Amino acid sequence: MYEKKDNRSADNQPKLTSLTELGEFGLIDRLTKNVKYHHPETLMGIGDDAAVIEAGDKVILFSTDLLVEGIHFDLTYMPFKHLGYKAAVVNISDIAAMNGVPKQMTVSLAVSSRFSAEALDELYAGVVMACEKYKVDLVGGDTSSNVKGLMISVSILGEAKKEEVTYRSGARSGDLLCVTGDLGSAYIGLFILEREKSVFKVDPNMQPELSGFDYQIGRQLRPEARTDVRNLLIGIGVKPTSMIDISDGLASEILHLCKQSGVGCKLFEGKIPIDEYTKELAKEYKIIPSVAALSGGEDYELLFTVKQEDYEKIKDIVGITIIGHMTAASEGKLMITPDGKAIPITAQGWDGMRK
Amino acid sequence: MYEKKDNRSADNQPKLTSLTELGEFGLIDRLTKNVKYHHPETLMGIGDDAAVIEAGDKVILFSTDLLVEGIHFDLTYMPFKHLGYKAAVVNISDIAAMNGVPKQMTVSLAVSSRFSAEALDELYAGVVMACEKYKVDLVGGDTSSNVKGLMISVSILGEAKKEEVTYRSGARSGDLLCVTGDLGSAYIGLFILEREKSVFKVDPNMQPELSGFDYQIGRQLRPEARTDVRNLLIGIGVKPTSMIDISDGLASEILHLCKQSGVGCKLFEGKIPIDEYTKELAKEYKIIPSVAALSGGEDYELLFTVKQEDYEKIKDIVGITIIGHMTAASEGKLMITPDGKAIPITAQGWDGMRK
Numbered sequence A, B: 001m002y003e004k005k006d007n008r009s010a011d012n013q014p015k016l017t018s019l020t021e022l023g024e025f026g027l028i029d030r031l032t033k034n035v036k037y038h039h040p041e042t043l044m045g046i047g048d049d050a051a052v053i054e055a056g057d058k059v060i061l062f063s064t065d066l067l068v069e070g071i072h073f074d075l076t077y078m079p080f081k082h083l084g085y086k087a088a089v090v091n092i093s094d095i096a097a098m099n100g101v102p103k104q105m106t107v108s109l110a111v112s113s114r115f116s117a118e119a120l121d122e123l124y125a126g127v128v129m130a131c132e133k134y135k136v137d138l139v140g141g142d143t144s145s146n147v148k149g150l151m152i153s154v155s156i157l158g159e160a161k162k163e164e165v166t167y168r169s170g171a172r173s174g175d176l177l178c179v180t181g182d183l184g185s186a187y188i189g190l191f192i193l194e195r196e197k198s199v200f201k202v203d204p205n206m207q208p209e210l211s212g213f214d215y216q217i218g219r220q221l222r223p224e225a226r227t228d229v230r231n232l233l234i235g236i237g238v239k240p241t242s243m244i245d246i247s248d249g250l251a252s253e254i255l256h257l258c259k260q261s262g263v264g265c266k267l268f269e270g271k272i273p274i275d276e277y278t279k280e281l282a283k284e285y286k287i288i289p290s291v292a293a294l295s296g297g298e299d300y301e302l303l304f305t306v307k308q309e310d311y312e313k314i315k316d317i318v319g320i321t322i323i324g325h326m327t328a329a330s331e332g333k334l335m336i337t338p339d340g341k342a343i344p345i346t347a348q349g350w351d352g353m354r355k
Helices: A019-031 A080-096 A117-134 A185-202 A214-221 A228-235 A250-261 A276-284 A289-295 A308-314 B019-031 B080-097 B117-134 B185-202 B214-221 B228-235 B250-261 B276-284 B289-295 B308-314
Strands: A042-044 A051-055 A058-068 A101-111 A137-140 A143-145 A150-160 A176-180 A242-245 A263-268 A302-306 A320-328 A333-336 A342-344 B042-044 B051-055 B058-068 B101-111 B137-140 B143-145 B150-160 B176-180 B242-245 B263-268 B302-306 B320-328 B333-336 B342-344
Touching: A019 B117, A019 B143, A042 B137, A051 B101, A051 B137, A058 A080, A058 B101, A058 B137, A058 B143, A058 B150, A080 A101, A080 A117, A080 A150, A080 A242, A101 A117, A101 B051, A101 B058, A101 B150, A117 A137, A117 B019, A137 B042, A137 B051, A137 B058, A143 B019, A143 B058, A150 B058, A150 B101, A150 B150, A176 A250, A176 A308, A185 A214, A185 A276, A185 A289, A214 A276, A242 A250, A250 A263, A250 A289, A250 A302, A250 A320, A250 A333, A276 A289, A302 A308, A308 A320, B058 B080, B080 B101, B080 B117, B080 B150, B080 B242, B101 B117, B117 B137, B176 B250, B176 B308, B185 B214, B185 B276, B185 B289, B214 B276, B242 B250, B250 B263, B250 B289, B250 B302, B250 B320, B250 B333, B276 B289, B302 B308, B308 B320
Parallel strands: A101 A137, A101 A143, A263 A333, B101 B137, B101 B143, B263 B333
Antiparallel strands: A042 A051, A051 A058, A058 A150, A101 A150, A176 A302, A176 A320, A242 A302, A263 A320, A333 A342, B042 B051, B051 B058, B058 B150, B101 B150, B176 B302, B176 B320, B242 B302, B263 B320, B333 B342
């Protein structure tokens, strides 16, 4: 920690690095650089949506996600039941992103004394509802007091055959880039909720105007995990070459696939699937619709690549859109606008750090 | 949540239940009462030190623990490296308590901006040090901002043969009650650290007097997990009938074994192994030594039962002490004092709630 003399400020104290300066991905790289693996059954450790562990004739997928009050959710407009549901779903989505089947989950809570048992009942009811829907066994957890606020930590196990697992690193130049569902609505939902919150702050007698935005608000408050995609692709005989779930925004996820696969990409802006009403709302709010999709995040759709030869199998599947293709790394990571301009894709970094 | 009309206060609002009133175990029972399992491979869900999941010819053990600043640790006297080490160890201890071998771990952090990357480097160095020592692969995690303070959430996977796993529920009347190592020193270590902290608060120029208390302070700040006990017992041909690790204090853990096994017990106070110097210190601080062992917790030793017929095999093993035996449930859960009095064993409840 203190080994570099030149890393000192004028008063000869070690200069400390702020977390904001480093960002989430920089921090993870920094913290995990000394990690070594001892067990040959650890097939994938840090660096994908889940760790992959060999267990007999299959593999166990292992992932974890935190939700922190004031960072990931705002209890002003997030009902406890939705929060519990979402905490479960974001973890289930990580297993879907590995092309696995979710199986067991632990849910840990740190709660300050401002919360009642009834509030936690609701939160757990949401977790249990998601577990019922996605057939996941809630097998444990930990509960603790917290000095301030609410924090939810979920860990999940999934299962797959070894050859079924899709890593972020499997994309090759020429592969088609595909996405499920539509993007950007969760971000517009958040925008609407934040707007109504500020109106409420100015005049607490105002009733929030949320009617008519069910789809957008639902996408934000109660997302679903695309565990159905695995069977859909098995059904048409397509195995993705790489896959990731869209939690941070399309741009950031594409860059992950490119970096870990060692390829470039061409993304066609006009192909990005966005709900029509979300497009209208975005324009009304002076947000470029594709930016909501690229940077918004929290849609929990799946982004994946398939071999070019699978084009015929996949091109007419409802709910899957081909949005571009992978290229040689030297060609860069580009978005092609409808008028043919090539723009380098950049990510906004860590959602949690930004807010 | 609002179904019972009679659960309303005078103003006809639903009366809410405070978490302190409920306690940790009450809360867990309440939250998990609606949990159903979907997968036959989930052999044990909630209710033991780890969940047990069938995977081919072995089982996967799955557990998780939270450490929250201001509840579980105090950074005034807890160095980051020790904190990282301890966070890993308390999880490894859960796998040891199931008679398994720890294998993979995820570490998630929620950190406020008051922390530097260098502080987290130290914390991770402690985690990595524990992973090296116990041969555990650090395979993932999540990092997030936090509004206030530091929170560490660790999840762990372990492995065992199905027939090796020791549950809390396997103790039978007549079984011998055994404990590894010695107890109460972690509590005395905490007492010393808290005392020096209050001295420091009164006069910040005072230097803390910690020399001579290395064992007690080490037990508190840098505990070890008893993963060695598994092989020790295999070596002498003994399989525990039940097992639990001592995180909350001997009394609380004994009550868990009794409740889940449906038995009573006789614990002999005079047999509880306590370090001699810890005994002296306890007396000096006006703490009854056995109370430090019974209620202190955080020793991370193992409490287990063996069949009476294993007495000859286990009685002379250095580092294992027979402290009593299990009885019929109707005989109660009793501690026998050196002068022959029988006192019902009670637990203080949740450590986290108490502080």
